[in-house]
Amino acid sequence: MKVEGEQIVVDRTSSTKKAREQHALYRTLANNMFVGVSTGFERKLKLVGVGYKAAMQGSKAVSLSLGKAHPDVCEFPAGVTVKVDSPTELTVSGYDKSAVGNFAAIIRSKRKPEPYKGKGIRYSDEVVIQKEGKESKKEEEKVPRNLFLLYFCSASFTNKLLRKTSTFNSIEFYSVYIDY
Numbered sequence: 061m062k063v064e065g066e067q068i069v070v071d072r073t074s075s076t077k078k079a080r081e082q083h084a085l086y087r088t089l090a091n092n093m094f095v096g097v098s099t100g101f102e103r104k105l106k107l108v109g110v111g112y113k114a115a116m117q118g119s120k121a122v123s124l125s126l127g128k129a130h131p132d133v134c135e136f137p138a139g140v141t142v143k144v145d146s147p148t149e150l151t152v153s154g155y156d157k158s159a160v161g162n163f164a165a166i167i168r169s170k171r172k173p174e175p176y177k178g179k180g181i182r183y184s185d186e187v188v189i190q191k192e193g194k195e196s197k198k199e200e201e202k203v204p205r206n207l208f209l210l211y212f213c214s215a216s217f218t219n220k221l222l223r224k225t226s227t228f229n230s231i232e233f234y235s236v237y238i239d240y
Contacts, residue, residue, distance in 0.1 A: 096155035103164035109179035113147035
């Protein structure tokens with residue numbers, strides 16, 4: 061790294077793959093440091109669900125009511141601040157990008173969004189794709205769609221649909237196969 065006027069230049073000594081990887085890594089880390097100090101980073105979270113709410117507990121912790129028997133209390137790490145915009149919205153901010161992202165992920169892990177109703181903690185820009193739940197079978201599908209078997213007596217009735225099944229006391233029993 062070199063300081064040239066008002067710019068910091070990250071330069072590499074060789075063009076090997078490892079040198080290019082390290083160059084990109086240190087350039088990005090330095091850029092994140094400058095952006096963090098000048099403007100800061102923030103992640104917004106939304107609590108979706110009946111009775112889900114957040115409240116500040118002192119100046120260094122947030123209390124999350126997420127449908128459990130007890131509230132979850134999360135203490136902020138150094139360099140991270142949390143602001144409760146409304147009972148269902150949180151803003152995690154700070155100068156360190158990785159600390160802000162990690163703490164937002166810790167809060168989200170307390171109740172991840174579930175795919176059937178969409179309840180849980182999600183990032184404000186996160187889209188939860190909801191799955192379709194089970195559906196009860198319709199009345200007509202409960203009846204088997206197989207062939208129905210009808211028994212009747214006839215001495216002279218013959219057709220392609222009729223099959224002789226048995227004979228009892230000189231009475232012939234035929235079955236008719238009907239597909240509806």
